[in-house]
Amino acid sequence: MPIRNNLYLFYKRTQEIEEQVQPLLKLANQNGFHLVTNVEEADIIASIGGDNAFLQATRKTGFREDCLYVGVNTDSLGFYTDFMIQDFDQMIQAMKNEEVEVRRYPILKVTVDQEHPFYCLNECSIRSNVIKTFVIDVLIDDFHFETFRGDGMIVSTPTGSTAYNMSVKGAVVDPTLPSLQVSEIASLNNNEYRTLGTSFLLGADRTLTLKVVQDGNDHPIIGVDNEALSIRHAKEIKLRLANKSIKVLKLKNNSFWQKVQRNFL
Known part of the structure; x- marks a missing residue:
């Protein structure tokens, strides 16, 4: 694969990370990469840190489709980070030797009350902010599927299925299946109230609509990936896969299922 040259580094400006980044900067220059300070000029956006840093990098750079994202970890390998900062020279050699490949990851589009949409790579979560049952009407396309009562719901992408979604069972x-997964957080199921009681998958062309019942508990906490939205009131949240994806540079011999095995088995 042709090597792109304009490299932008996304990282938290702490003294510790700055010290770790300096050898990387020198190595990048020695290998023909042009370091840019304006993200709009970048061909490659490299996040320095863990998976959380990668999520922030994609969101704060606008989920660009015209560049490559690469995750470089400072601690241990994650689901989005295939490379370690101390092995950056190996990453460059892997690129030169075509030991890497580009994978496309789907993005979730979130629209609250028909306002400007938000995007996320892992999941969107909707949770009650008070100690009271949260009531949501769940619609699949235009079909009223169920009325949820509980603490909240998580809607995740395939790559986000191993994050918050997994903690609620x-x-x-598989990230090759473009879909979104809907999972409950502490649903209330008894003789009076009933939900499906398990996670379910929706295809790439489906639209999920969550209508918050206006009963005094209509100020949910809405999170996109690792950041809470500053929305005080919400009536309707629409979620679907966006008509765009991001391109991520990955090692060929480090598949999604190898990462699942390494992290959980």
């Missing part, structure tokens, strides 16, 4: 989904 959601399924792990």
